[in-house]
Amino acid sequence: MKQKRLCSTIILILILIFVVTSCGNGEALNEENLSSSFLSGEEISSYFPAKEGRYFKFSGIGNEFAAFNKEVKFKNDSLVQIHENNGGTEMAKVYKITDKKVIQLVEETEFYSEENLLSDIEENKQFEEVILQTPLEVGNSWVSGETRRKIIAIDKKIEVPAGEFSNVIKVKITPRDENRQFEIYEYYAKKVGLIRRESKGEGYRVISELESYGQNYDSSTSKKNKIQNKKIDKELTNATNVRLALLAYQLNHQVEATFQAAYESYINLDRLTDNRKDGFNLIIKLLEKNLEDITTKGEIEEQVKRLKEYHQNNEGELTFPTHEVVKNAKVIERSEDWAKVELKVMKHYPKREWNGEAYNSLVKYIINLSYEDEEWKLDKVIIE
Structure with a gap:
């Protein structure tokens, strides 16, 4: 057993030496720079979710139609019909979502009916304009329609009224006709879709931002979907809400405890090893490994970034609570594969030489959960 452990240790040391040597022989490998230029393996549908009944509310400034609501009315395989209402008119838009592209096929203005346009799409199709396409990397460009x-x-961090989103894709849109002058910027977040749109030209600037989003179980008109919605509503009872609230608290608590363990390992790094660089890299790897079963890739990156920033800035010691009490917990929004939970937690911080007397602090969390690979994971945490 001791020989196996010794062999494993030697192998790990050799790997670390190889990595350090390789980076020293040329330009340093910077994972953050790599991740800021392309999104490897991301499906385009992740940035244009189209679940039937999903609704989005946008606030806006710049003109009276900047604010609008939209809702996914119908979905049939790769086709989706979305209705938008800006207070002046209601539009029906039809999109086709493939593995590589999101293509708009229809845009009907003054559309005030619940007609499903998907069944006769070949007859109803008006044009083909590519809204988003792979590869999801900086510099990818295409011409479609008039734009x-x-x-x-692809790595923007954007805050809108609905919350803060990371790894946001930013798309610049300009006219093909050189005689026309305008710029539109659209921002797409994973699992949410469009969260911000900015249009500007000579003498104007209009901004629309996502204010809220959720799932409307009364939007489906077919008998089949109504039955399915009733089944979902039955499963998502108050008892299930209690389970989701408890799950949100437990997962968030585990993430915080895992980060605390990594942080305290870092504080004691000089006492644990004489190779500070390799030791810190090992702490990062263990942090990622311990988080992968309870949270999503995006949240893991946030926790790693947090520790790296502390390592770079080397600012004072962090204080962690000795215990905490949940004052309030409620599920704000939910569907069968995602949920948003609000937690208010009173944390007790002990007396320390560097931070004075003991004190209590009430912290409000907005925790997003997602259902992936047949299990719930913590997707995102906002502290208010």
């Missing part, structure tokens, strides 16, 4: 589109960022 040119280009992905200019």
Whole structure:
């Protein structure tokens, strides 16, 4: 057993030496720079979710139609019909979502009916305009319809009234006709879709931002979907809400405890090893490994970034609570594969030489959960 452990240790050391040597022989490998230029393996549908009944409310400034609501009315395989209402008119838009592209096929203005346009799409199709396409990488550009589109960022962190979103794709849209002058910027977040749109030209600037979003179980008109919605509503009872609230608290508590363990390992790094660089890299790897079963990739990246920033800035010691009490917990929004939970937690911080007397702090969390690979994971945490 001791020989196996010794062999494993030697192998790990050799791997670390190889990595350090490789980086020293040329330009340093910077994972953050790599991740800021392309999104490897991401499906385009993740940035244009189209679940029937999903609704989005946008606030806006710049003109009276900047604010609007939209809702996914119908879905049939790769086709989706979305209705938008800006207070002046209601539009019906039809999109086709493939593995590589999101293509708009229809845009009907003054559309005030519940007619499903998907069944006769070949007859109803008006044009083909590519809204988004792979590869999801900076510099990818294409011409479609009357516009040119280009992905200019894939790692934006954007805050809108609905919350803060990371790894947001930013698309720049300009006219093909050189006699027309305008710029439109659209921002797409994973599992949500469009969260911000900014249009500007000579003498104007209009901004629309996502204010809220959720699932409407009364939007389906077919008998089959109504039955399915009743089944979902029955499953998502108050008892299930209690389960989701408890799950949100437990997962968030585990993430915080895992980060605390990594942080305290870092604080004691000089006492644990004489190779500070390799030791810190090992702490990062263990942090990622311990988080992968309870949270999503995006949240893991946030926790790793948090520790790296502390390592770079080397600012004072962090204080962690000795215990905490949940004051309030409620499920704000939910569907069968995602949920948003609000938690209010009173945390007790002990007396410390560097932070004075003991004190209590009430913290409000907005925790997003997602259902992936047949299990719930913590997707995103906002502290208010």
